[in-house]
Amino acid sequence: MNKAILIPKEKVETVRCYLSEKNLLDRTRKIKRSKKYPDKYLEIPVNDDVDGYKIIEQDEPEYYKPVTSSLKEKLSGYIPKAELQYLPTGWQVLGDVIIVRIPEELEHRKKTIAYTLLEMYPKCRSVVEDFGIEGQFRRPKRKLIIGNETETIHKENQCYFKLDVADIMYSKGNLDERQRMSKLGEDELVVDMFSGIGYFSIPMAVHSKRTKLISIEINPISFKYLQENINLNRVDDTVIPVCGDCSLYTPENTADRVLMGYVRTTHYYLKYGIKALKESGGMLHYHETVPENRLYERPVSRIKNVASEFGKTAQICGHHTIKKYSPGVYHVVVDAYVYKPK
Structure with a gap:
């Protein structure tokens, strides 16, 4: 069953954040308009029952497409060829945050890189630039490029890890x-x-x-x-x-x-x-x-x-x-x- 809950449009963001924090949001499916009430309600996909909400079955669910191309392929033709060689080839995805190290040569392109990464990973909502680690506690040096939050919940091996990637x-x-x-x-x-x-x-x-x-x-x-x-x-x-x-x-x-x-x-x-x-x-x-x-x-x-x-x-x-x-x-x-x- 493709579970979902029906939410008024004006409350969708608040409820989405709540579901994300509780690990109840199904990140493989998209939020979509209700067929019955397209002007008033949206269907938020969930992976389990949610206290206080009636579960419906989502007809014709829309799934996010997996990443099929590299950052270089995505940006080819949009930035000068001479800069393509400096593009990062690896990054870390924790929960819905992308952590990437950007070379000095591309500092002026960091927002372009960040927006492109969000296109590649639709479930993510923030991109953070990584500058390494420091101190006894090995605290990361990171700065938000796009988004409002650096706190996330990462799922691994059926376990949930809440953390702030900036700390x-x-x-x-x-x-x-x-x-x-x-x-x-x-x-x-x-x-x-x-x-x-x-x-x-x-x-x-x-x-x-x-x-x-x-x-x-x-x-x-x-x-x-x-x-x-x-x-x-x-x-x-x-x-x-x-x-x-x-x-x-x-x-x-x-x-x-x-x-x-x-x-x-x-x-x-x-x-x-x-x-x-x-x-x-x-x-x-x-x-x-x-x-x-x-x-x-x-x-x-x-x-x-x-x-x-x-x-x-x-x-x-x-x-x-x-x-x-x-x-x-x-x-x-x-x-x-x-x-x-x-």
Whole structure:
């Protein structure tokens, strides 16, 4: 059934925003005029029942067309040929926001590029220019080109992540790792030491059975969205959010599994992650940014050395590269089972 609700024209934008926030808006179909009341009502497509509204079946639904051409093809003939070579070939779509980095050579064309991207992605409503990241909290430097909102809700792996792309990083390169974590943690107590907006905590809570998570985040903006995402995904009974420094708030000798999904300075907190695991044994997922010539050797030796300081043994169960972090540096994760020998 192609569900829709009938809304007076003057209320459509308010209701559309509400549905978008609640993830009830079907973004694959277009809002269209009611056949019965074409001058007064519009049909808004929805993907589920909506409290307070009668559901109708939308006859002859109109679907958005998938992207079939590149930005270069779209703008060929509209901007000088010499400038086509500088057009971005990649961008990030989070919810209904497009994030794009525009070369200096095309700064004067950024609105043209933004409008063209919105044509290519009709469900999107804002385009944001990306200038990189800065600071301890890896806050993005971004500026709105077109649109009014940088806050959005991104859906991934049956999970919903609300965030403001102007304040929060969300790496598509970590998708495989988020999916891997969603399959772990069944019937366990998990401590997520750098939880952010719930990148790993939310998939675990949604997909793993009988999991309990303690999710710690120091950045107040990220913590606010962590709380909202816990509510949005209805995992309030599964996730306990803790705002603060994980060196102060990580519990000891309680966890079956510890996630350390931060990079750059993660090793400073390794002792807290290892102390959090039960002495009888637990799994550690340790992330680090590593030079290519020390790939895996450095994080593995760090885990083993810190474990030995507490009289524990670290058995390395696996490791893999998540993505390239910068020239000659890789973001890796090491899985280690850490226990205290009898």
